[in-house]
Amino acid sequence: MELLVNSVLLMLLVATAGALVVVRGLLASTMLTSVYGLLSASFFVTMDAVDVAFTEAAVGAGVSPLLLLLTVAAIGRGEPRAAGALPILAIVLVTITGALLIIGTLDMPPFGSADAPAHTHVAPRYLQLSGEEIGIPNVVTSVLASYRAFDTLGEVLVIFTAGVAVLLILATPGQRGSARPRYTPGSHSEPHTILQVVSKILIPFILLFALYVQFHGEYGPGGGFQAGVIFASGIILYGLLYGLPTVCRVVRPAVVETLAAVGVLLYGTTGLLAMLDGRPFLDYSVFAANPVLGQHIGILLVELGVGITVASVITVIYYAFANQFEMAEG
């Protein structure tokens, strides 16, 4: 049964990818990207990777197609036909790269193999000792936020850098480097009354659910990354239906830009506190006499940092893109 579900999902993924290559028109491509994200999320759920599925559903199926949509709306939806000549250089390059990638996979251990390095290196230790060393049920969180906390700090920095880069490229000159809307209210032809009413009912629960995912991440699927994207989706939904100026009054751009840095700083400071006490960076045993309790406090703090940064950066990126769209509109 699981094999059937997996095969059908994979076939749909391949079909969607094929359609993405074939289809002309940027709007259709964008919608197919969203479909691809949703299918991937379903696939991750069947693979028992619910943590990843959360993020993929919110970012892959929601936020990134939305950013593409905003871009398409700003530049027009047609795709210019390529010139008549066959792009031979491109085809050769793509073929070589693809062949190299396929040859690369030949060296990998077969799928699900018990003696793959991923299953024999440190994973058994994490799985066996996480219970007594960290004492939380979700091993994914204990690996992400404790055993591999330094790697995760790197990931958070990558996200932060992405937000800074988008601001550097898209922020309008003379606006102190932040995406402030230049937009007069009332240019929307008609209000989305029904959507506004329904979203007003739903958004509080979306934000509440994000907080649940954030603080329940030690016990169930979830954590800072997932909570951050869900929280940002709530804000973005509000912005979509009420317009950029309104959402900017609710959640000020300057505030989210600051919070994006605050999250990374919270994460880094959590690590530095251990160094002040003469321990290694990110050693959580500094927080409590009982090492397991210390782990709990440390994980809570770094996950909070991750959540704040992810939510803020995604909101910042949305503001930057939406601002471009509003300027293109009028």
Place this chain on the structure above:
Amino acid sequence: MSAVLAILSGACLLLGSFLLLTGALGFLRFADFYARLHACGVTETLATALIILGLMLLSDSYLPPFKLLLILLFVLFSSPTASHALAKAAWNAGVRPRDNQGKRDLPLPAGER
């Protein structure tokens, strides 16, 4: 008692799946955008509700049905709203209802354009 619940749950799941199937059929076969949207939107809401109800009946503790109830509430809000948004976007983009063969636009009531 549990046998009755199992039968009820099975009936709900079966009916829900059947409705989804009719929705998919309508989506493939109907003539114009609005009829297709109607087929999917209407059946999907009821089918999801029935399937979730069937799953709730199967559970033996109180937490899963509660979570399923929350999902059901969310679907009851989001699914009709999504259909509405689609229909409105299509109307604003100039898509008009068509006749049964999907060949030409139907005449609209006075005052619509």
